[in-house]
Amino acid sequence: MDIGTAEWIRCPVCGGKTRDKMRKDTILQNFPLFCPKCKHENLINVKNLQIVIITESAAKPQSR
Numbered sequence: 001m002d003i004g005t006a007e008w009i010r011c012p013v014c015g016g017k018t019r020d021k022m023r024k025d026t027i028l029q030n031f032p033l034f035c036p037k038c039k040h041e042n043l044i045n046v047k048n049l050q051i052v053i054i055t056e057s058a059a060k061p062q063s064r
Helices: none
Strands: 007-010 017-022 027-034 041-047 050-054
Touching: 017 027
Parallel strands: none
Antiparallel strands: 007 017, 027 041, 041 050
16 A cells, blocks of 8 residues: 555644544444644544544543
8 A cells, every 4th residue: 555645633623633544444333533733532443544523422531
């Protein structure tokens, strides 16, 4: 696979580049994406270069 096809994952809040890249074959589920620019953290799913933001109501609460 050609590594040159990697794209930066962009923050859904400010649109800035994060420190993570994705390729065409990348699959992420419930990934905590942190943006160093705006300091927000969002849960995302990634499949086929498509990013879906998981809302807080859809996220499962952690048991303590």
